Amino acid sequence: MAQGCAPWHFQCADCSYEKSTLQPAINSNAEHILIDESSRKSALRDLRISNFQKIIENLRTLRPQGGRLLEVGCAHGWFLGLASKSFQVLGLEPDRDIYQSSRYEQNNVRMGYFPEALAASEIFDVIVFNDVIEHIPDIQKTIIDCKMHLNQGGLLALNLPSSQGIFYRISKGLVKLGFPGSFSRMWQVGLPSPHVHYLNYETTASLLERNGFTVKFHRSLPTLSLSGLWGRLTYTGENHPVISAAMFVAIVVGYPALRLLPADIIYVVAERK
Numbered sequence: 446m447a448q449g450c451a452p453w454h455f456q457c458a459d460c461s462y463e464k465s466t467l468q469p470a471i472n473s474n475a476e477h478i479l480i481d482e483s484s485r486k487s488a489l490r491d492l493r494i495s496n497f498q499k500i501i502e503n504l505r506t507l508r509p510q511g512g513r514l515l516e517v518g519c520a521h522g523w524f525l526g527l528a529s530k531s532f533q534v535l536g537l538e539p540d541r542d543i544y545q546s547s548r549y550e551q552n553n554v555r556m557g558y559f560p561e562a563l564a565a566s567e568i569f570d571v572i573v574f575n576d577v578i579e580h581i582p583d584i585q586k587t588i589i590d591c592k593m594h595l596n597q598g599g600l601l602a603l604n605l606p607s608s609q610g611i612f613y614r615i616s617k618g619l620v621k622l623g624f625p626g627s628f629s630r631m632w633q634v635g636l637p638s639p640h641v642h643y644l645n646y647e648t649t650a651s652l653l654e655r656n657g658f659t660v661k662f663h664r665s666l667p668t669l670s671l672s673g674l675w676g677r678l679t680y681t682g683e684n685h686p687v688i689s690a691a692m693f694v695a696i697v698v699g700y701p702a703l704r705l706l707p708a709d710i711i712y713v714v715a716e717r718k
Contacts, residue, residue: 450620450628462648463608465632467639469580472541490523496666497524497575500604500712503662504571505531507600507714512570515594517559518577522547525554532571537562540637560590569594573602580638588656595717601658602714606631608643610668610709649713658715665708 446455449463456463501524504514511532519525519536520543528534536554538544544556555562572591581587591601606613616627633639644652650660 450617451625453634454632460648460651461608461645463643465639465641467632467634467641469582469638469641471539471637473637490521492667493575494523494527496604496710497527499664499666500524500573500575500602501528501531503664503714504528504573504600504602507661508570512596513568514571514573515563515569516573516575518574518580519554520547520575522554524573524575528573529553535569559587560594563594567594568596569599570596571600571602573604575604576606578603579605579640579642579644582641584642585652585656588652588658592657592717597717599717600661600714601653601717602712603649603653604666604710604712605644605649606640606709607645607665607707607711608648609645609707611706612668612709613643614707646711646713649711650715653713653715657718659718660713660715662714663711666710666712668709 446457446464448454449456453466454463455465505511514528514532514534516524516528516534516536519538520540522536525534525536534553536547537557537559538547538554539556539558541556544554547554572595578584578587588601595601612627613631616631619625620628629635631640632643646663650663653660
C-alpha cells in the first residue's frame with residue numbers, strides 16, 4: 446500500500462484496492478450531530494428502493510425457492526420490507542438511533558453487529574450487505590464469517606461503491622487541483638461510519654474467490670436520482686447554500702450524460718463453494 450490522496454488514504458498500485466485509516470464511530474453523539482438523519486432518509490429513499498428492487502429480482506432468479514435472508518446493516522428496513530415478499534427476513538442494525546426507528550417499520554430487526562448478534566447455529570440462504578461492507582475494518586474476516594453463516598450453495602450479495610465510478614474519479618482529480626472536499630465526502634470523513642475500503646468489481650471478485658465463493662452475477666446500479674437530490678447535497682450542512690445550489694443545477698443539466706458514464710455503485714452476487 447502506498448500513500449494516496451490524503452494522510453489517511455492508501456492505495457495498491459497492483460490491484461487498485463484503496464483503503465483508509467478512518468475509524469467508525471457509530472453511536473457517537475459527536476459524529477451524529479453532523480447529519481440531519483430525517484433529511485438523509487427522505488433524500489435516499491427513492492433511489493435506494495429502486496436499486497433494492499433490482500437486487501431482489503436478481504436474487505429471486507438465482508434462488509426461486511426463497512429461504513432465510515439476512516441483511517447486515519439494514520438501516521430503515523427498506524430492503525427487508527421488499528425482500529419479505531419472497532424470503533424469510535432478518536436484519537441487523539448497529540446504530541442505536543436508526544434501530545429505534547426501523548424496528549417499528551420492520552419487526553424482524555435485531556440491534557447489533559455481524560456476526561456477534563447471531564448465534565453460531567443461525568444459518569441463512571442469502572446474506573446481503575447494502576452500502577455496508579465498505580465500512581467494516583476487517584473485510585476479509587467478515588467474508589469468512591458470511592461463509593460460516595451460509596448454507597452450502599448460499600448466496601452473498603454485496604452492494605457497494607466503486608472506485609471506477611465517474612464521481613469518485615472526478616473527486617480524485619479535484620484533489621490534485623487543490624480541492625479535497627468532494628474526495629473527503631466520498632469517503633464520508635467525519636461521519637459516524639466512514640468508508641474504510643474502496644473496491645471495484647475486480648478487487649471484490651478476487652476477495653470473494655479467495656475466501657470460498659464463486660461469483661454468479663454482477664452489474665452496476667444508478668448512482669443518482671433527481672428525486673431527493675437536493676437533500677443528498679445538503680443533509681450534512683457542510684456546503685454553503687450557494688455552492689449546493691450550483692452543484693444541484695450542474696447535476697440536473699448534466700444528468701442525461703452522467704447516466705452514460707461509469708456508475709459509482711456496483712453489486713456482486715456470489716455463491717458459497
